[in-house]
Amino acid sequence: MNTLRFKRWNFTSDLAPSAVLSLKNECGIYVLEFSNGEQYVGQTIHFPIRLAKHRRTYPDIIAINFAEVPEDNLNMAEYSEIQRRRRSGILLRNKTLLAQPLGDSPLDDLIDQQEQAAWLDVAATDDEEIHIGGRAEVARGRTLSNKKFDQLQQQPSFEEAINSLAAYVAYVIPYPHLTEKKTWTVTAMPSTNRTSTDKRVATLSVNNVEMMYLRLVRDYENGDWTPLTILNVADTYQAPPYMRDYVYSHSYRSAGPVKVVSIMGDFLIKELLMDDAILLAARELALGQMRKGTTMFSKYHNEALSDAIFKRIDQWIDDNSGLY
Structure with missing residues (x-):
């Protein structure tokens, strides 16, 4: 998959997303940067809404990144970006399925593993x-x-x-x-x-x-x-x-x-x-x-x-x- 083109904004958790963002297309992949050098990669169809919830969870956000991606491509794009950043040595706050029973599962036939992993990351009560x-x-x-x-x-x-x-x-x-x-x-x-x-x-x-x-x-x-x-x-x-x-x-x-x-x-x-x-x-x-x-x-x-x-x-x- 081609490398995503991110736009970056300085951002702190006490800011409202509307004070920084002006997006025509809110669907895509985002990256949160934290004061300790860690990052978080996620996908969303409404980035401002997702960011508003993340800023309540993470008080140490210092910057945000966003790349437009069609909704049908979100899963693969998110997975690829997570792997790319991990290979480059960036510490991510993303949770994974590592704490879950290892190996293949019948659940994988119903719900993709990356969707399962994302379920452990998504902001609480995200409708x-x-x-x-x-x-x-x-x-x-x-x-x-x-x-x-x-x-x-x-x-x-x-x-x-x-x-x-x-x-x-x-x-x-x-x-x-x-x-x-x-x-x-x-x-x-x-x-x-x-x-x-x-x-x-x-x-x-x-x-x-x-x-x-x-x-x-x-x-x-x-x-x-x-x-x-x-x-x-x-x-x-x-x-x-x-x-x-x-x-x-x-x-x-x-x-x-x-x-x-x-x-x-x-x-x-x-x-x-x-x-x-x-x-x-x-x-x-x-x-x-x-x-x-x-x-x-x-x-x-x-x-x-x-x-x-x-x-x-x-x-x-x-x-x-x-x-x-």
Whole structure:
């Protein structure tokens, strides 16, 4: 591939992109330069929007570079530029798939490896990265009858549960319409570990590991049911002081050690994923499990609930509201 022709601007993270950039074509490859000499290579179809999010993540940007590239060529151009700069000895902040299960994966047939690697780099809650194909149209075109889903709809916390599940599917699972039932599944009102004072509302699993589940816990004195959010993320997550009371370590046979975020009071997956560190740790764990192959839980997948999830994501996209 031909060497890209970049235009360079001096830039600091306290500047608004509009104060520096004036682009006719915002689609292309960009390079961020940092004060310690490191760089970051990325692709985007809307560079000013992407830069606005990066400047909140990286306070030490000193310059930006941008080269126009057609959308169809972005993946190869980004890959080539990353390799070119690495060969020249430049230290890049880009994450790769090196932390994921090595070798080929069935997931590579659905999602290109570079797309998977980019999923670990993309700015948190970047709506342009959500791809659900025509899955919402499929959901709107049918009405599925399901006893478990009907029970879920009767719960007073139904809307919050759908928001939490939709946020996870949209922002943690890459191309969820391609990987549904293959690498991830969702269940409604599962009987797992149910007692008279503790019941699950919904569980989302990737491969064969529960990534998140929503519970209702009953108070012994007044009998009220209180929502409880459980979110598993990669063990690399380092909780800041204000989160340490809500995070503990756990281990799964197939996933190894993880960090568990547990918060009582509401279903808060949507709010938790606003935190860049939590979102990226959730993606790291989920992608690692997706690369291990297909799930054994396909027969338990609740398509009525999944339809509701994709319709909610599509609503966010149409309203341009996302997580915010």
